Amino acid sequence: MAYLTVANATKRFGETFTALKDVSISVERGEFFTLLGPSGCGKTTLLRSIAGFNQLTSGSILIEGRDLGSVPPHKRDIGMVFQDYAVFPHLTVFDNVAFGLKARKVAKDEIARRVPQALDAVRLGALADRLPAAMSGGQQQRIGLARAMVINPQLLLMDEPLSNLDAKLRVELREEIRDIQKQIGIAAIYVTHDQEEALAISDRICVMSNGHVEQLGTPQQIYGNPQTLFVASFVGTINALQPGAALDGLLTTLGLAELAAVHANSKWVVRPENLVIAKVAAASGEPQATISGRIAKYTYLGREAHLQIRTDLGDLVVHVANPDRTSVQLEGEVTVAVARSAVLGFD
């Protein structure tokens, strides 16, 4: 049995607005599960419903098969970390972390034992007596994490915990959060709108849009085998191939003609890293189609370069790895090659 089950959750605000539409997910014990989607798609609403701060309009939330419907938030055995740290500025780091334990009437000597453990886990052991006001955003968020975990929850909920931090710190702290979660072995639900973050730390990702589940799967499934155009374009980048004679020709060359006929309204897309400049392409056994064009723009990014190629199918963006080792001809005509497996079609 899954540890947490959300079954057919619907949440309406007011008469007409539906923030969650028939959402069903299940999270396993020890799993790092991420809700990924653009701002306003319902991630926080779902998280708050699991925590018990929101009442669902319909549907249910179960932990180990037990319906939480009538269980108040403080009895749900859930730790929560918020985007805006939510630390108490006038309390020391120690007292911030001890707060939830005191509220639960945990004995003093046990508090004295558990708080340092939690602080050590987030590498704040040496700063227990400091006030948070003078500490960095990263350190404040570690306090938030220690405070959520000191109650030994069975489930850890994190709502965009890193979005107020700068890029480098975000990468460091996300690895730490993941390591700590795996060490403790509890289930975690992590909310983000950052697709790279989601791919990097999740066991499974639930991509949401407009209050519903678009796709649920491992990072590899979400990125490599997107089931909807929304998922393909939200997770990673895509080139949309414009319909028309040139595209028909391309699909025919790729052996996709029948598919194209069946799915008359299909959208065809290809990821920039799956296009190759033919002059530098390694020969592949797969059927390939080629399009010629001219380089309209070249952006050098160190480990890769982005080329914008003007073709009969519109502009295509091609990502080239190792641009220093790849001699890309910048003048005149180039050929872009597409492999059969790289073209994704959506109804």
Ligand code: ADP
């Ligand atoms: P996300 O966390 O993915 O950015 P939210 O779950 O916060 O999205 O919000 C989803 C939608 O529900 C938004 O359109 C938001 O304005 C709306 N919403 C959230 N909370 C309330 C509320 N208490 N009353 C009315 N609308 C709300």
Ligand code: MG
């Ligand atoms: Mg939110």
